[in-house]
Amino acid sequence: MPNLKQQKISLITNKLLKVESRCQKCAVNSLCLPAGLSNNELEELEAIIASSQITDKNTSLFSYGEKFNSLYVVHSGMFKTTTVDENGKERIISFHLPGEIMGLDGIHSDTYHSTATALTMSSFCKIPFNSLMDVAEDYPIIQKNMLKVMSKEIFSCKKNHLDIGSKAKLALFIKTISQRFKSRGYSADEFFLPISQRDIASYLGMAEETLSRIFKKLQKMEVVKYKKHILTILDTALLTNISES
Amino acid sequence: MPNLKQQKISLITNKLLKVESRCQKCAVNSLCLPAGLSNNELEELEAIIASSQITDKNTSLFSYGEKFNSLYVVHSGMFKTTTVDENGKERIISFHLPGEIMGLDGIHSDTYHSTATALTMSSFCKIPFNSLMDVAEDYPIIQKNMLKVMSKEIFSCKKNHLDIGSKAKLALFIKTISQRFKSRGYSADEFFLPISQRDIASYLGMAEETLSRIFKKLQKMEVVKYKKHILTILDTALLTNISES
């Protein structure tokens, strides 16, 4: 079971070694499009996927308004997707962990509606959408996986309450991230979070200062510890409790 | 061009006449799954769709936790989808106008994650999901339409800002609904809104009382008029302005 050290080391080794691009050996294939595919089907899928590439922090895979042509999957590291509001301020739409697909919002209008940027040294796979559609014609399970991925996205997006307080919002955010790390084989209780507090605040729709204060409160309550972007969950039960209040 | 009266009358005639079930003659087919299909493909699709049925106000098509088996499309009238929060209070997830698909969030887990309830006398089409997948295998354009519909849903869901004030929230809500009516051939400036203020407040994540006050403010500013569930937009430019502030 990979732990915190391994999580960080994997970011570094990415840089040194050519990343294993085959879905068959990918650590997160069960969460990604290849879920449940036979070897045969997997090979067809691999044939169209651009072998996973490395990006440095702050580089973008695609930008708001560009013509849509490919989906991108996080292979390691973390990305954020953003838009810009009327006043020119960046708004964070979501954070993406390994196995999560970016660019889905471009399908309906042939244009990307967000910008995807690496939050840390990361690697990703590129899937040309038209090729994917071609393969999906022959392998219905791939279509179905696409629908499932998108259905999950819709569900988790709509689930976000609007009417909860800042403390509950942050607690829920931490809980959700924790679960996502867990289902990827990382520790649920301690992980490296390469996101600035400004970005977290923007994502949660609150002021940076408020987030800082709430974080402090949660630490004083000994629910979590947060230092140098390493988050440790000390009291899961209480965290859940707060997230529901 | 149908106007307010026609919008209301269509609700009544539904009750009297057997609703035209054929997608080819449906008023909203260009917004729905049949978009861009040839006659041939359309017939295949129609073959699996349960002819459109009438429901009275307050009846539910499916409920939270039930096994997922079909998608439902609004044919006329309006529906809401809801869940229940930890404290047993109903939370509105979304409102659905003709041509919009309900039940999409059930695909990924084979279970409905919301309850769909008619807000007024309405009619709907039922699409068994497995049959749809079978047809889609033979007609790639149907798959692609599914993806487009879901992509659009993801986009519009993520677009919702969290960090805007109540006045902007309501203005944005009105603007969005107006555009949806417009693209369905109804007037963008005057429409029948069979939603209680309680439900709107729940949807927007604010207290019922706050909504009432804000509505009053918008009326005093002569941006909109709202009486007996008939909403009239008086100043579109100002409305847009407020929605962005």
Added chain:
DNA sequence: CGGCTGTTTGATGAGTGTCAACGAATGTGG
């Protein structure tokens, strides 16, 4: 007419955004 549900109004306080300033951490160039 009385009972229900949906909407309105007022008073109050808690929670948060905003502004301003500072401290800590990180990155940069010589």
Added chain:
DNA sequence: CCACATTCGTTGACACTCATCAAACAGCCG
């Protein structure tokens, strides 16, 4: 490796929005 610049996080004071509670009112249906 150090001095500097820049970004990032923290803290305090204050005003304002909004949720909450309580109560009255309006519309609707039996």
